[in-house]
Amino acid sequence: MRAYFIHRFNRITVNPNQMGGVPCIRGMRLPVATIVNMFAHGLTFDDIKAEFNELERADIKQALAFAANALQERNIPVTI
Numbered sequence: 001m002r003a004y005f006i007h008r009f010n011r012i013t014v015n016p017n018q019m020g021g022v023p024c025i026r027g028m029r030l031p032v033a034t035i036v037n038m039f040a041h042g043l044t045f046d047d048i049k050a051e052f053n054e055l056e057r058a059d060i061k062q063a064l065a066f067a068a069n070a071l072q073e074r075n076i077p078v079t080i
Contacts, residue, residue, distance in 0.1 A: 008065040009069075011062040023066060025059045 013027045018052060022057055028077040038048050 009062060009066050011059050012066050025055065025063060028054065030055070032063045032066050035060055036067045039064065 011026050012023050012032060013025075014023050015027070018024065018027075019029055019031055021053055024030055025032065025035070035048060038051070043051075043062055044058055048060055049057065
């Protein structure tokens with residue numbers, strides 16, 4: 001594994017008393033899944049940043065890296 005795939009997720013927080021404990025961006029009520037979903041539907045970094053002014057580009061990049069990392073070791077059933 002190359003070093004650039006290893007991340008410290010210092011912008012992702014999990015608080016069981018906030019948003020049901022789902023991973024969020026820097027303690028905000030903004031789930032990582034929301035950012036990933038926006039990207040999946042074609043929004044750009046700038047589109048997402050315009051929607052959530054408090055976000056930094058690094059927040060968005062880390063949300064995507066966190067999601068990729070979360071899926072890396074899982075078997076996901078796919079219907080063919």
